[in-house]
Amino acid sequence: MSCLHNKHINPLIFLNLNGKNWHLNDYIKRGGYKSLKKILYNNINPKKIIKKIKNSGLRGRGGAGFSTGLKWSFINYKYPGQKYLICNSDEGEPGTFKDQDIILYNPHAIIEGMIIGGYTMGITIGYNYIHGEIFKAYQRFNIAIKEAIEANILGNNILGSNLKFNLYIHRSYGSYICGExxxxxxxxxxxxxxxxxxxxFPANFGLYGKPTIINNTxxxxxIPFIIKLGAKKYLKIGKPNNGxxxxxxxxxxxxxPGNYEVxxxxxxxxxxxxSGGMKNKKKIKSVIPGGISTPILLGEIMIKINMDYDDILKHGSMLGSGAVIILNETRCMVKILMNISNFFKKESCGxxxxxxxxxxxxYSIVKKIENGFGKEEDLEKLLLISKNILGNTICALGDAASISTSSxxxxxxxxxxxxxxxxKCLIF
Structure with missing residues (x-):
């Protein structure tokens, strides 16, 4: 899904969205790679960088919301063998389309962030794992890597220092499970x-059995903006624990509809x-606040919520990947759940x-209800199935299907x- 609008209140990640100013020279004109130079030329201690990222309140933007600085501290800096750094750009959840735009419009911010991560954790090889169905993003990131190599920003002796970091792209199968x-x-x-x-866990036994850190696009x-602004200023842009x-x-x-940075x-x-308000002056009925893997909330509840990890959790859902799906009063919730459950059925790895x-x-039970063949006991059956899935699978896909259904x-x-x-539907 491509976005129609890209706007920002505090322009950090989306600096220019006209589709042209994404090349290396444009990024440098906007202050790009100054954070990396600051680190290299001042030989900043990696422990200080991790502390700064912890203090910034940066939490993983892929869905889990785990402290980025804390995750980076898990890896052994002095581990003698190869370690890996991976950018998870496998954006496959319905309603999520932010990462592909970051790749398209500001790829060098990702590259700079990964190089800083490599420096901080003593990692020399990185991968950007890009969703197989967003081929344009793959092509553009490939060009950005070549630009960085030619400018001695990637490779050996980066910017005249002793730092080594090589970055590669791996295209995914296009399967939702690849995002796990x-x-x-x-x-x-x-x-x-x-x-x-x-x-x-990957920090101890990851890619090829080696220590690996994985973060979202x-x-x-x-990362570069945290180094540039400082932890306190970055944290103040948001709120405590949500920098x-x-x-x-x-x-x-x-x-x-589109991407909005706030x-x-x-x-x-x-x-x-x-984002323009409700279309056709319809009333807001409900909102899925963080992608289809998060619990749905009534519009009357959502309208009182602040968009951060803690406040949404307090009201019974999750910020997740930041995919906000807004539904009006004409939407049939049975049909929407049928489509969501069909997605999880198809994407389960088995x-x-x-x-x-x-x-x-x-899916089969919800489809039966949607087609007019449901029974009242089917609702209790769906809740029981959801309960039996929850917490009994290796990854969170089953949990997502369970949480979505029960909510x-x-x-x-x-x-x-x-x-x-x-x-028939209640709305008609």
């Missing part, structure tokens, strides 16, 4: 992309306004029995019941 970090590792190794049991693109800006991919029943903690009401069988079972039924129980009783 250990399935991603299996894919790079040439295996079927299925999740690994954890522990051991937006996370890496944020900096966040790019929200807004889609659904709004006037101007400070974390921005009220949803304001985000709705800057490794775990609860996920493999459960996602298919959920739809609990939030819109009367609507599902009406659909079963009258064989």
């Amino acid at each position: 970090e250990t399935a991603l590792l299996e894919s790079i190794e040439g295996k079927k992309p299925q999740p690994r049991f954890k522990p051991p 937006e996370t890496f693109a944020s 900096g800006t966040k790019i929200f991919s807004i889609s659904g029943d709004i006037k101007n 400070p974390l903690g921005t009220p949803f009401k304001k985000l709705l306004k800057i 490794k775990c029995t609860p996920c493999r069988e459960g996602t298919g079972w959920i 739809f039924i609990k939030t819109f129980y009367k609507e599902f019941l009406y659909h079963i009783k009258y064989k």
Whole structure:
């Protein structure tokens, strides 16, 4: 899905979005690679960089929201063998389309962030794992890598220093499961992309059995700005424990769907306004705040929420990947859940029995309800299946299907019941 609008309140990651100013020279004119030079020329201690990233409040922008600085501290800087750094650009969840735009419009911010990460953790090889269906992003990032190599920003003796860092691209299979970090590792190794049991965790046993750190595209693109601004200033852009800006991919029943970069903690009401408001003057019914793997919330609740990890969690959902799907009063929740459950059924890798069988079972029951053949006991059955999936799979795909299903039924129980009783949608 391509975005129609790209806007920012505090321009950090999206600096220029006219499609032209993404080359190396343009990035340098905007102050690009100054953070890397600052680190190299001042020989800044890696421990100080990790402390700065911790203090900035930067949390993983891929969905989990884990402290980036804390994750970087897990890897052994003095490990004698090869270590790896991976950028997870496998953006495959419906409603999510921010990472491809960062690659398209500001690829060098990602490269600079990864080089800084390599310096900080003593890693000399990195990969950007790009979703197989966004070929233009792959092509553009490949050009950006070549530009960086020619300018001695990648390779050996970077910018005249002793730093070595080589960066490669790996295109994914286009499967949703590839976004799970250990399935991603299996894919790079040439295996079927299925999740690994954890522990051991990638920081200890990752790519080719070596220590590996994996971060999201937006996370890496944020690193140069933290070094440039300082931890305190970056943190103040957002709010405590939620530093900096966040790019929200807004889609659904709004006037101007697209990517919007705003400070974390921005009220949803304001985000709705800057994206044009509701389309055709319809009322807001519900919102999926962080991608289809997060619980759905009523519009009347969402309108009171601030867009940050903690406030959304407090209200019963998650910020996730930042894919905000807005639904109006005409939408049938049964049909939407049917489409979501069909996605999870198709994307399940099949490794775990609860996920493999459960996602298919959920879809078949919801489809039966949508087509007018449902029974009241089907709702309790769906909740029971969801409960039996939750926490019983290797990765979070099964959990996502479970959480999505149970949240739809609990939030819109009367609507599902009406659909079963009258064989039609409550909204008509």
